[in-house]
Amino acid sequence: MVSLDIVKESNARLRELGPGLVALFVGGTSGIGEATAKAFVHHAVSPHVYLVGRSASAAERIIQECKALNNDGRVEFLQADVSELGEVDRVCKEITSKEKHINLIVQSQGNLTLAGRIENSNGLDRKMTLNYYSRMRFITNLLPLLKSATMAPPYLSRSQSILSGGTEKSGFDKDDIELKESYTGSKCANQTIVMNTFMTGEYASRNPATTFVHSFPGVVKTPLARELPLWARMGITAMWPVISLFAVPVDEVGERQLYIATSGVFAPAQKPKASSSSGVPPVGGQEIAKGLDGNSGSGAYIVNWNDDIAGNQKLFANYRKSGMGKTAWDHTMEVFQRLPPTDQKP
Numbered sequence: 001m002v003s004l005d006i007v008k009e010s011n012a013r014l015r016e017l018g019p020g021l022v023a024l025f026v027g028g029t030s031g032i033g034e035a036t037a038k039a040f041v042h043h044a045v046s047p048h049v050y051l052v053g054r055s056a057s058a059a060e061r062i063i064q065e066c067k068a069l070n071n072d073g074r075v076e077f078l079q080a081d082v083s084e085l086g087e088v089d090r091v092c093k094e095i096t097s098k099e100k101h102i103n104l105i106v107q108s109q110g111n112l113t114l115a116g117r118i119e120n121s122n123g124l125d126r127k128m129t130l131n132y133y134s135r136m137r138f139i140t141n142l143l144p145l146l147k148s149a150t151m152a153p154p155y156l157s158r159s160q161s162i163l164s165g166g167t168e169k170s171g172f173d174k175d176d177i178e179l180k181e182s183y184t185g186s187k188c189a190n191q192t193i194v195m196n197t198f199m200t201g202e203y204a205s206r207n208p209a210t211t212f213v214h215s216f217p218g219v220v221k222t223p224l225a226r227e228l229p230l231w232a233r234m235g236i237t238a239m240w241p242v243i244s245l246f247a248v249p250v251d252e253v254g255e256r257q258l259y260i261a262t263s264g265v266f267a268p269a270q271k272p273k274a275s276s277s278s279g280v281p282p283v284g285g286q287e288i289a290k291g292l293d294g295n296s297g298s299g300a301y302i303v304n305w306n307d308d309i310a311g312n313q314k315l316f317a318n319y320r321k322s323g324m325g326k327t328a329w330d331h332t333m334e335v336f337q338r339l340p341p342t343d344q345k346p
């Protein structure tokens with residue numbers, strides 16, 4: 001476990017990276033994304049932040065709270081329902097028209113439902129799109145801006161998907177990846193968690209100057225359960241005194257996820273030419289972390305709530321042997337070719 005003191009020391013040094021870091025928080029209008037965005041605004045010098053979500057009133061509140069944290073920060077809200085890929089494309093187009101580079105993409109869009117498979121206008125399940133397809137689409141669309149960030153000081157270029165890195169299980173369904181025939185809530189979770197994990201490796205090997213992370217935030221008290229039926233929400237409320245014994249306070253989660261997003265411990269595979277570190281140089285004697293492939297500093301990291309490297313290495317090795325990275329990559333690119341951004345349709 002990385003101590004909270006080290007996490008806070010590292011985050012406090014974010015200001016040493018200088019002014020004008022640009023960060024996108026998809027799912028930044030509530031819970032873990034909101035806490036991470038606020039920690040970023042608090043610690044960065046004159047940051048420029050984009051918040052993406054549906055709730056304009058939540059965004060307005062957060063923008064005011066961010067002003068109190070750092071008057072020099074600029075926080076913009078881009079309203080979108082990102083369970084639709086067309087909406088992801090629209091937001092990316094707007095960001096690309098305004099920014100030359102982007103230092104951080106932090107994604108935590110998601111919900112908790114018992115509703116089963118509900119298709120969006122592209123024929124993809126909405127929950128799978130929130131957990132997975134929208135996240136990969138943001139990364140793919142914004143790769144040129146992440147790449148620009150690798151070429152100029154402070155060389156911070158990172159993509160972080162906050163879902164459940166390290167909780168992968170066996171049984172990934174390669175025959176029905178989109179779960180058109182065999183949808184269940186637990187299958188939806190495992191398909192999207194496994195693909196998030198293995199896509200970190202695929203993106204990192206193709207973009208070695210950028211770091212890719214899939215993290216698990218721990219159990220956190222947020223409004224995540226708001227779409228569950230009343231009986232389920234009452235059940236969670238009744239069990240909360242027990243659950244809360246294991247819960248991570250939301251402010252701590254914000255600091256810990258920001259550490260993952262900015263610490264040089266999670267180094268890209270390729271060091272910046274003109275700098276010893278990408279991100280805040282490791283503090284407190286922390287070593288460069290082990291990547292998904294088991295090698296130190298490989299640029300793709302699966303990180304637990306306590307900022308340790310997570311996951312079952314034997315399971316990862318079995319998945320690797322079965323070609324999981326290629327399966328996830330080929331499937332995702334096939335979906336994106338089938339559903340190109342409207343301005344790229346033939």
Ligand SMILES: NC(=O)c1ccc[n+]([C@@H]2O[C@H](COP(=O)([O-])OP(=O)(O)OC[C@H]3O[C@@H](n4cnc5c(N)ncnc54)[C@H](OP(=O)(O)O)[C@@H]3O)[C@@H](O)[C@H]2O)c1
Binds near residue numbers: 026028054081217224
């Ligand atoms: N909380 C936990 O204990 C826990 C544990 C493990 C994993 N996670 C994962 O962590 C992530 C964040 O969870 P959280 O607890 O922070 O939940 P949360 O407080 O409910 O936040 C979810 C965020 O996703 C956004 N969102 C949901 N549907 C959207 C849509 N259709 N279009 C655009 N944005 C949408 C919400 O914004 P709007 O409402 O403004 O649309 C909100 O900003 C989720 O993926 C969750 O599965 C959470």
